[in-house]
Amino acid sequence: MKLGFIVNPIAGMGGKVGLKGTDGKEVLEKARQLGAYPEAPEKAKKALKILISLIDQIEIITCPGSMGEDEATQLGFKSIIIGDRKTNVGPEDTEEAASKMLEMGVDLLLFAGGDGTARNIYNVIGDKLPAIGIPAGVKIHSAVYANHPRSAGEVALKYLKGELKTIREAEVMDIDEEAYREGQVTAKLYGYMKVPYERQLVQSLKAGRPEQEESARKSIADRIVSEMEPDIFYIIGSGTSTRPIMEKLGLPNTLLGIDIVKNKKLVASDVGEKDILKIINGKKAKIIVTVIGGQGYIFGRGNQQLSGNVIKMVGKDNIRIIATKNKIISLGGQPILVDTGDDEVNKMFNRYMRILTSYNEEIIYKVKGL
Structure with a gap:
């Protein structure tokens, strides 16, 4: 062969x-x-x-x-x-x-x-x-x-x-x-x-976003903003699902990059891994991240700035996952995935986690570190 x-x-x-x-x-x-x-x-x-x-x-x-x-x-x-x-x-x-x-x-x-x-x-x-x-x-x-x-x-x-x-x-x-x-x-x-092809091993095509989900994303953004605490750094992940959070705050948004907010003000925009680590070093921080529709990744696709080192510094309990119900349904029952390149960090996510799907609703969903 x-x-x-x-x-x-x-x-x-x-x-x-x-x-x-x-x-x-x-x-x-x-x-x-x-x-x-x-x-x-x-x-x-x-x-x-x-x-x-x-x-x-x-x-x-x-x-x-x-x-x-x-x-x-x-x-x-x-x-x-x-x-x-x-x-x-x-x-x-x-x-x-x-x-x-x-x-x-x-x-x-x-x-x-x-x-x-x-x-x-x-x-x-x-x-x-x-x-x-x-x-x-x-x-x-x-x-x-x-x-x-x-x-x-x-x-x-x-x-x-x-x-x-x-x-x-x-x-x-x-x-x-x-x-x-x-x-x-x-x-x-x-x-x-x-x-x-074997479904458990091969990823799907990234799914697009239905325009009718805009209201659901805005509802999620309202909840996230209402939860924001003083003097905590919020690391806002990339994607269209997190954009309404920045719009609600009246702040510029890097659609496909990572922004950092504190006290509802922009601290830094479109930051890399080293910038994030420098800004949050020794401080309390939280990550807001969404699910890639159709594929199911929350880390490791398009947001490598949120590296294993960043996740370790923030702590797995300070990660907030957001996704509309339709985005979760698009996974077809497959788990949400984590592929940071750091096996130790990936294993941290082998558990069920809360997913915010609207202002008043959360679901418990399986997450898998690869």
């Missing part, structure tokens, strides 16, 4: 520093200046580690250095390396690797990245071979990704062992990052890839 293995080492670097992606050399350089570091390689290793039981039965075709070779070698896999080692990795390198793997007839393509990476892969393979993504980017709207790096490894393992036979056509989505940084979400469907 041949496994294609591609890692986009810069995927997700812009998340914790509040850049909402790493498309483009200028943005990548800015992320590095702000202290961002590659996290995709470690996430890729978590997935590949699941396949160690097949170490003598599979042939890994991968790329030089941090694009796959390093991760495979560190886990003891012997690999066939294609292409030349490069200092700077770009989307063209991902596409070139995918093209060679298609020619070599890999049985499955396992790749780590975000929506941009999925789009690069799709540009080459289309629906010609099955693939599964290891979530490592900031904005993961596409349905070609597993819900956690380990889940991607489990999907690959079951597929290569012949235990997982269901293949579905999954959407490849991407958004305009420049518009995204300005608070505008313009998602585009680029096509469909074939993905080995």
Whole structure:
């Protein structure tokens, strides 16, 4: 069996520093200046580690250095390396690797990245071979990704062992990052890839928001504002569900970023992880976060600024989850998910938590750390 293995080492670097992606050399350089570091390689290793039981039965075709070779070698896999080692990795390198793997007839393509990476892969393979993504980017709207790096490894393992036979056509989505940084979400469907599918392991396409839910969001905002206590920092998560809170306070809102409020006044807007930690250090703080419709994440998708370190400092009991009833119904009974990249923090959420669904209503719902 041949496994294609591609890692986009810069995927997700812009998340914790509040850049909402790493498309483009200028943005990548800015992320590095702000202290961002590659996290995709470690996430890729978590997935590949699941396949160690097949170490003598599979042939890994991968790329030089941090694009796959390093991760495979560190886990003891012997690999066939294609292409030349490069200092700077770009989307063209991902596409070139995918093209060679298609020619070599890999049985499955396992790749780590975000929506941009999925789009690069799709540009080459289309629906010609099955693939599964290891979530490592900031904005993961596409349905070609597993819900956690380990889940991607489990999907690959079951597929290569012949235990997982269901293949579905999954959407490849991407958004305009420049518009995204300005608070505008313009998602585009680029096509469909074939993905080995198991509901518990593979994430769904991010759901849009029905306009009729606006009144429910305003009701939730009224409750949150009424609960606000003096001298406490409120870290307001990203998304359209939290925007009415800032509107109720009469404050500017970073739709796709993180804002901090204290005494109903804006302390800081569009902050990164380091800014948050500096502002709340030694102070009492609470996080207001919403659920991504259709996918169910509260941490780890589009809000990496709310990192494991931030959550530890705030404390799990100071996290307020908000979501309309329709958004919860869209999960189809699946748990709300947490994927911070920190296993210790993820485990903190393996419990039932209160979800505020309107001014006077809350529900108890299962949360799962991945």
